[in-house]
Amino acid sequence: MFAYYFELGLRSLRRNPALTALMVMAIGFGVAASMITFSVFRAVSGNPIPQKSAQLFTPQLDGWGPQQNLKGEPPDALSYTDAIALMRAHEASRQTLLYAVHVSVMPGGSRSLPVGANGYAVYGDFFPMFEVPFRYGSGWSAADDDGRAAVVVLSEAFNQKMFGDTDSVGREITLNGHDYRIVGVARHWNPQPRFFAAFDNDNFDESSDFYVPFTRALDVQIDTYGRNSCRGNVDFKTRDAWLRSSCVWVMPWVELDSAADASRYKQFLERYAADQQRAGRFGWAPNVRLRDVVQWLEYRKVVPPETRISLLVALGFFVICMVNTIGLLLAKFMRRAGEIGVRRALGAARSEMYKQFLIEAGTVGLAGGVLGLALTALGMLGIGHLFQPQIARLAHLDVSLMAMTLLTAIVATVLAALYPTWRAAHVQPAWQLKSN
Amino acid sequence: MQIKPILSAMRQHKAGVILIALQIALTLAIVCNALFIIQQRLEHLSEPSGIDEANVFVISNQWASQSTDQETDAKIQADMAALRRLPSVRDASPSDSYPLRGSGWDDYIMLTPEQTEKTTDADVYLGDEHLLDALGIKLIAGRNFRVDEVGRIGSRQNMASPVVIVTKALADRLYPDGSALGKSFYEMSKTPSTIIGIVDRLQNQSVDTWKTAYAYQSVLRPLRQDNADGLYYIVRAKPGQLADAMREVPKALYAQNRMRILDPKDGELSFAEVRKRAYDTDRGMAVLMGIICVVLLAITAAGIVGLTSFWVGQRRRQIGVRRALGATRRDILDYFLTENFLISVGGLAVGLVIAFGINFWMIARFEMARLSLSYVLIGVVVLLLLGQFATLAPALRASRVSPVEATRSV
Numbered sequence: 001m002f003a004y005y006f007e008l009g010l011r012s013l014r015r016n017p018a019l020t021a022l023m024v025m026a027i028g029f030g031v032a033a034s035m036i037t038f039s040v041f042r043a044v045s046g047n048p049i050p051q052k053s054a055q056l057f058t059p060q061l062d063g064w065g066p067q068q069n070l071k072g073e074p075p076d077a078l079s080y081t082d083a084i085a086l087m088r089a090h091e092a093s094r095q096t097l098l099y100a101v102h103v104s105v106m107p108g109g110s111r112s113l114p115v116g117a118n119g120y121a122v123y124g125d126f127f128p129m130f131e132v133p134f135r136y137g138s139g140w141s142a143a144d145d146d147g148r149a150a151v152v153v154l155s156e157a158f159n160q161k162m163f164g165d166t167d168s169v170g171r172e173i174t175l176n177g178h179d180y181r182i183v184g185v186a187r188h189w190n191p192q193p194r195f196f197a198a199f200d201n202d203n204f205d206e207s208s209d210f211y212v213p214f215t216r217a218l219d220v221q222i223d224t225y226g227r228n229s230c231r232g233n234v235d236f237k238t239r240d241a242w243l244r245s246s247c248v249w250v251m252p253w254v255e256l257d258s259a260a261d262a263s264r265y266k267q268f269l270e271r272y273a274a275d276q277q278r279a280g281r282f283g284w285a286p287n288v289r290l291r292d293v294v295q296w297l298e299y300r301k302v303v304p305p306e307t308r309i310s311l312l313v314a315l316g317f318f319v320i321c322m323v324n325t326i327g328l329l330l331a332k333f334m335r336r337a338g339e340i341g342v343r344r345a346l347g348a349a350r351s352e353m354y355k356q357f358l359i360e361a362g363t364v365g366l367a368g369g370v371l372g373l374a375l376t377a378l379g380m381l382g383i384g385h386l387f388q389p390q391i392a393r394l395a396h397l398d399v400s401l402m403a404m405t406l407l408t409a410i411v412a413t414v415l416a417a418l419y420p421t422w423r424a425a426h427v428q429p430a431w432q433l434k435s436n
Numbered sequence: 437m438q439i440k441p442i443l444s445a446m447r448q449h450k451a452g453v454i455l456i457a458l459q460i461a462l463t464l465a466i467v468c469n470a471l472f473i474i475q476q477r478l479e480h481l482s483e484p485s486g487i488d489e490a491n492v493f494v495i496s497n498q499w500a501s502q503s504t505d506q507e508t509d510a511k512i513q514a515d516m517a518a519l520r521r522l523p524s525v526r527d528a529s530p531s532d533s534y535p536l537r538g539s540g541w542d543d544y545i546m547l548t549p550e551q552t553e554k555t556t557d558a559d560v561y562l563g564d565e566h567l568l569d570a571l572g573i574k575l576i577a578g579r580n581f582r583v584d585e586v587g588r589i590g591s592r593q594n595m596a597s598p599v600v601i602v603t604k605a606l607a608d609r610l611y612p613d614g615s616a617l618g619k620s621f622y623e624m625s626k627t628p629s630t631i632i633g634i635v636d637r638l639q640n641q642s643v644d645t646w647k648t649a650y651a652y653q654s655v656l657r658p659l660r661q662d663n664a665d666g667l668y669y670i671v672r673a674k675p676g677q678l679a680d681a682m683r684e685v686p687k688a689l690y691a692q693n694r695m696r697i698l699d700p701k702d703g704e705l706s707f708a709e710v711r712k713r714a715y716d717t718d719r720g721m722a723v724l725m726g727i728i729c730v731v732l733l734a735i736t737a738a739g740i741v742g743l744t745s746f747w748v749g750q751r752r753r754q755i756g757v758r759r760a761l762g763a764t765r766r767d768i769l770d771y772f773l774t775e776n777f778l779i780s781v782g783g784l785a786v787g788l789v790i791a792f793g794i795n796f797w798m799i800a801r802f803e804m805a806r807l808s809l810s811y812v813l814i815g816v817v818v819l820l821l822l823g824q825f826a827t828l829a830p831a832l833r834a835s836r837v838s839p840v841e842a843t844r845s846v
């Protein structure tokens with residue numbers, strides 16, 4: 001019976017071509033607008049590390065005080081002094097500090113022009129904590145951190161650029177005029193949004209080129225290439241004065257395996273802040289936070305408001321298209337009141353009417369979905385004109401989005417058909433037959 | 437025109453009337469909010485920068501060799517001398533940033549040294565005595581920096597500048613009575629900075645929402661920063677020679693010193709490109725909202741055509757009867773147009789409430805501005821006209837129904 005009703009549906013699509021085209025277009029445009037904006041929203045609002053996001057936390061400490069902090073919230077990164085103190089205390093199972101760096105590299109031979117490379121200064125725990133996958137070699141050890149070793153992990157793409165597609169582990173690379181021994185090459189890894197460096201607002205940047213030990217980077221005075229936020233007096237005669245200041249620029253992360261560990265760590269932060277208050281460094285009560293990945297991304301508002309507004313407007317547009325479809329389906333079905341009357345009089349049950357018209361609506365929905373799919377694909381080509389390039393490149397038309405487009409179109413149309421179908425099923429056969 | 441019979445006829449097809457009214461209501465709500473977003477974004481992206489945009493371009497220069505602060509400063513000075521010698525270049529200055537860069541250095545500004553709460557916030561532009569001319573900004577009071585006032589600082593160092601030039605917006609914020617020239621303020625320091633000059637207008641480095649409260653407030657400081665990370669060169673070409681200058685400048689810089697990085701992708705940007713990048717989100721939003729508005733209006737119009745056609749088809753006999761009883765074609769046409777008008781007015785009334793509801797929600801959620809009434813009025817007029825035009829074709833067809841129809845199919 002399904003096949004028969006489906007065929008009837010297809011035939012009825014051809015019966016009022018203008019009305020049908022109108023419905024198919026409304027559904028197609030509505031679903032395409034929703035899917036295009038949804039693909040962008042999905043790309044920017046996803047959980048970048050779902051398997052571990054509940055075990056990774058970024059500690060925050062208020063080194064600025066109630067008059068200068070962020071409306072009661074502590075600053076979004078740590079000062080150098082506090083960051084090093086947390087690292088020394090070693091209260092978590094794994095922990096890292098990090099900051100963005102930018103260096104110059106000479107690719108092959110002294111005749112070529114130098115190029116720039118972006119990376120992060122991190123601790124060895126960074127790699128296992130964030131589950132960075134390795135192509136060759138591995139990260140470095142805690143001993144390398146302590147020994148301020150000149151080692152480096154390259155990204156696959158950067159390794160390719162510098163050494164071709166070879167295992168470069170053990171070779172040397174010169175960054176900013178200093179030599180580093182390559183200990184690992186990471187596979188392509190670029191979690192989006194870049195949760196671990198959300199303080200810098202480079203949330204949707206391309207993958208970084210390399211990672212060097214935090215301790216080594218400080219020794220050779222590689223400065224932060226990311227944000228640096230200060231309060232109070234910022235007259236610094238020397239770089240050391242800046243390092244000792246309350247300027248925040250170091251991003252800390254800790255791995256805490258259970259809720260109990262997390263609450264213990266929070267207590268540790270409170271104790272640390274209280275100690276600083278007693279020592280006279282902080283003139284205020286402890287004000288600390290310990291946010292996990294999801295809470296941190298939410299707090300930092302990494303999802304651009306434009307992607308939300310676009311999605312909401314597109315959904316509103318889709319709703320209107322569906323209201324439009326209800327009206328047109330009503331017109332389409334009620335035109336056939338006479339036909340319905342005959343079928344009912346010949347003994348077709350009301351449930352048969354429901355089946356027939358809902359399947360017919362599903363057919364319209366499918367046609368709309370196919371058009372929607374084509375429009376979504378078209379929209380993906382032009383998406384660079386609608387969103388920032390670094391965000392637009394994250395949106396893809398993959399199998400799941402394609403399935404979702406078709407499914408949304410069919411389900412929405414069938415839902416829209418409920419009322420018109422109910423009206424059609426309740427046509428009085430006697431009245432119809434008489435009036436004709 | 438008799439309205440009463442139209443209203444009672446509507447009662448016969450309540451569902452269709454409600455659907456059209458609802459569609460018009462929702463369309464009004466979305467269209468006027470979308471139009472408002474478009475206007476806001478266009479207004480944002482057309483704010484003037486205050487600089488000579490047609491001729492200015494920016495070089496992002498990074499050093500590829502390690503050197504002391506003094507050596508770096510010497511390299512910057514040599515670069516500047518080389519650039520200013522180029523025939524296509526009018527002037528150039530080193531700086532820490534440029535307008536519309538997307539992010540940059542901003543400082544709290546205080547009126548007294550004891551203050552912990554800021555008076556206001558301002559962007560910081562570093563440069564030498566050529567900065568004003570390189571940007572092409574107009575000095576409206578006081579004087580420019582002298583060569584002997586230009587100092588230098590190394591990486592992560594900072595010292596308050598004893599003399600500064602400020603934008604008019606900042607001068608007016610600090611000294612609303614217009615007496616800013618010669619007065620001083622404290623820029624996150626215990627040492628005062630004295631205002632020696634005021635420039636007309638200079639846009640901020642970032643045009644993010646949070647900066648709106650500090651728009652056009654900037655401090656220009658006579659400093660070259662010997663930052664290990666590198667710095668920006670703001671270059672102003674002679675009129676009409678932008679392309680030449682943009683070709684010659686990188687060559688001249690590499691001729692000076694090859695140990696530098698000028699990124700092939702964004703190492704050299706014309707200000708037109710800077711502007712385009714700074715506002716791509718705004719432009720994209722305006723385009724997207726524009727597309728949605730147009731398609732939405734088309735679909736709503738098509739929906740009205742579809743349902744009205746259906747009604748005309750359903751009522752051919754009644755129309756025939758009316759025509760047989762003496763109604764003119766004009767009467768039939770007016771009937772359908774009036775019917776649509778009544779439905780539209782009902783829908784628009786509901787739509788007004790939804791439109792403002794959405795706007796209030798967006799204000800709370802996205803810090804949007806209050807929807808201005810003019811956009812709602814534009815939406816109302818557009819939708820009324822749209823409804824009338826959409827009804828016109830089916831209504832004309834109805835008016836052509838012959839009185840003979842009354843006698844058929846009985």
